[in-house]
Amino acid sequence: MSAIAGHYSYWVTVFLMVAGLYILIARTNLLKKLIGLAILQTSVYLLYIAPGKLIGGTAPILANGFTTYSNPLPHVLILTAIVVGVATLALGLALVVRIRETYGSIEEDDILARDIADADG
Amino acid sequence: MGDHLAVLQVVLPLAAAPLIVLVRDRGFAWIATTVVSYACLAIAVGLAVRVATAGPISYEIGSWPPPWGIEYRVDALSAFVLVLVALTASLVAPYARRSIAAEVAHDRAYLMYAMYCLCLAGLLGITITGDAFNIFVFLEISSLAMYVLIALGRNRKALVAAYQYMLMGTVGATFYVIGVGLLYLMTGTLNLVDLAARLREVEDLRPVLAALAFITVGIGLKLALFPLHQWLPNAYAYAPSMATAFIAATATKVSVYVLLRFYFTVFDPSLHFGDVPWREVFIALSVAGMLVASLVALFESDVKRLFAYSSVAQIGYITLGIGLDSQASLTGSITHLMNHGVTKGAIFVLLGGVALRAGAMSMSVNSLAGLGQRMPLSAFGLVIAGLSLIGIPGTAGFVSKWYLIVAALEQGHWWLVAAILAASLIAAAYVWRLIEVAYLRPAAADAWQRGEAPVGMLTAALAMVALCVYFGFDTTFSVGGAQEAAQLLRGTR
Numbered sequence: 001m002s003a004i005a006g007h008y009s010y011w012v013t014v015f016l017m018v019a020g021l022y023i024l025i026a027r028t029n030l031l032k033k034l035i036g037l038a039i040l041q042t043s044v045y046l047l048y049i050a051p052g053k054l055i056g057g058t059a060p061i062l063a064n065g066f067t068t069y070s071n072p073l074p075h076v077l078i079l080t081a082i083v084v085g086v087a088t089l090a091l092g093l094a095l096v097v098r099i100r101e102t103y104g105s106i107e108e109d110d111i112l113a114r115d116i117a118d119a120d121g
Numbered sequence: 122m123g124d125h126l127a128v129l130q131v132v133l134p135l136a137a138a139p140l141i142v143l144v145r146d147r148g149f150a151w152i153a154t155t156v157v158s159y160a161c162l163a164i165a166v167g168l169a170v171r172v173a174t175a176g177p178i179s180y181e182i183g184s185w186p187p188p189w190g191i192e193y194r195v196d197a198l199s200a201f202v203l204v205l206v207a208l209t210a211s212l213v214a215p216y217a218r219r220s221i222a223a224e225v226a227h228d229r230a231y232l233m234y235a236m237y238c239l240c241l242a243g244l245l246g247i248t249i250t251g252d253a254f255n256i257f258v259f260l261e262i263s264s265l266a267m268y269v270l271i272a273l274g275r276n277r278k279a280l281v282a283a284y285q286y287m288l289m290g291t292v293g294a295t296f297y298v299i300g301v302g303l304l305y306l307m308t309g310t311l312n313l314v315d316l317a318a319r320l321r322e323v324e325d326l327r328p329v330l331a332a333l334a335f336i337t338v339g340i341g342l343k344l345a346l347f348p349l350h351q352w353l354p355n356a357y358a359y360a361p362s363m364a365t366a367f368i369a370a371t372a373t374k375v376s377v378y379v380l381l382r383f384y385f386t387v388f389d390p391s392l393h394f395g396d397v398p399w400r401e402v403f404i405a406l407s408v409a410g411m412l413v414a415s416l417v418a419l420f421e422s423d424v425k426r427l428f429a430y431s432s433v434a435q436i437g438y439i440t441l442g443i444g445l446d447s448q449a450s451l452t453g454s455i456t457h458l459m460n461h462g463v464t465k466g467a468i469f470v471l472l473g474g475v476a477l478r479a480g481a482m483s484m485s486v487n488s489l490a491g492l493g494q495r496m497p498l499s500a501f502g503l504v505i506a507g508l509s510l511i512g513i514p515g516t517a518g519f520v521s522k523w524y525l526i527v528a529a530l531e532q533g534h535w536w537l538v539a540a541i542l543a544a545s546l547i548a549a550a551y552v553w554r555l556i557e558v559a560y561l562r563p564a565a566a567d568a569w570q571r572g573e574a575p576v577g578m579l580t581a582a583l584a585m586v587a588l589c590v591y592f593g594f595d596t597t598f599s600v601g602g603a604q605e606a607a608q609l610l611r612g613t614r
Binding site: 021040048051088099111 | 265268269283287291298299311
């Protein structure tokens with residue numbers, strides 16, 4: 001039982017990871033694929049941050065009465081990863097907007113059909 | 122100044138990008154890009170010379186000593202890859218002016234140069250940094266810039282190609298960062314050298330193996346390891362010519378560098394990999410990639426897609442060397458990074474010139490009919506680079522394949538030699554298809570008739586073709602550098 005309860009943050013991480021990857025692969029709507037990508041990236045934030053937290057630990061400050069500190073490095077790393085994630089998502093959305101403008105659709109099947117029609121005509 | 126060469130290598134192109142965006146002038150953008158590319162080449166060569174004479178260079182960013190601060194570390198392997206990236210950049214940059222003017226809307230051209238500088242900064246950063254998380258950041262800088270470069274292609278398929286590459290590339294980078302996260306949980310460090318030392322004391326190997334799996338698949342996506350190459354053909358085919366030339370010559374090679382770093386510097390295969398048949402997996406995927414992608418290339422009708430599939434096959438040769446895991450095979454792999462980079466760069470640069478004269482970004486093989494008469498120098502260059510792709514003696518491609526064959530024979534893998542030769546034969550067949558069309562078939566009556574490519578583009582292209590031949594004869598730099606790098610990688614065991 002403790003293997004499940006004691007590691008519940010990992011279980012949540014794994015669930016988000018797999019859910020994100022599934023959406024990314026299984027959906028044909030370009031926007032929904034990006035949502036899956038965002039969920040996958042979010043799971044990584046959790047993977048880094050959750051183990052960095054010590055129960056009862058404080059921020060790493062020098063003050064009387066505090067002896068247990070949480071490691072601040074994962075937070076800093078994930079701050080960077082969040083910025084990267086935001087940039088990727090913004091670029092992805094911009095590409096979807098441009099695809100919608102030129103193809104008139106954001107469904108993978110429609111776009112494929114139009115490309116094939118192009119090649120024939 | 123001399124002490125800060127390592128950081129200048131990345132800071133120069135990184136600073137050039139916002140400057141270009143601020144000035145918003147395409148003439149200035151081109152000059153800045155060219156100057157920065159040449160400066161990068163000078164720095165890369167300077168670093169390589171220093172590493173050769175005085176050993177590895179370690180640079181502490183912000184004077185924070187490793188493993189706390191980020192360390193830039195240049196050794197034989199990273200110096201070799203730095204030279205490859207900077208060399209390609211300095212040949213593609215002067216070429217870019219005419220190519221971009223013809224293929225990208227004028228008011229957006231300066232953005233193309235800015236993205237090119239960012240991509241260069243990212244690729245150089247991946248190679249020079251000694252910090253696992255920093256690799257991820259640079260990986261994403263270069264990748265994001267690459268997605269934009271591809272999306273700037275004129276065909277609307279470029280948008281879909283960029284979108285697909287973005288999805289697969291981001292999944293790759295995310296997998297990589299999951300792997301690094303697991304390693305960080307086990308060791309509490311991100312510095313590659315420190316990571317290597319602490320991993321040798323780790324008792325519980327299961328998270329290490331999970332990290333290995335995530336990093337292999339993640340970087341495999343980035344380097345287009347068969348069958349994770351689905352993004353590559355369209356991305357190469359629909360990107361603007363200069364972007365294709367630069368990306369094809371450098372991006373996948375830098376990812377191979379990351380793979381080599383993790384497999385041989387960070388992990389210790391004999392200690393960490395247990396009974397995981399990683400050599401067999403690499404050999405199987407490489408051979409499958411070499412044969413399948415070559416066959417697809419043989420039946421492909423679009424010229425750029427043909428050479429894109431040929432890239433997937435050539436990456437197979439490179440990863441085959443990793444799977445064989447010996448001094449000779451790694452030498453072959455690392456030499457092939459350089460030789461294939463130069464060869465594929467030359468081909469795509471030449472195709473860019475042909476595309477400019479044809480007025481179309483995507484060309485079918487048949488549209489090249491009569492190219493030998495209309496653009497004799499370009500056609501001749503394509504033949505030489507094609508021979509190097511096949512691996513004819515006297516060209517760069519022969520040298521690296523020779524080392525791979527020697528490595529396969531050392532381990533008694535006769536069937537591998539057969540596979541390498543079979544893939545080369547298929548390459549000969551698809552290169553011959555081009556030669557036949559270009560020289561033996563008369564041009565169609567309504568074909569474009571506008572002579573040779575502009576001098577600026579042709580010079581860059583022929584310089585790369587000359588390198589294909591040069592590395593076939595004088596191997597002091599290519600094989601010499603690769604040998605040292607291979608020794609370094611295997612020396613840790």
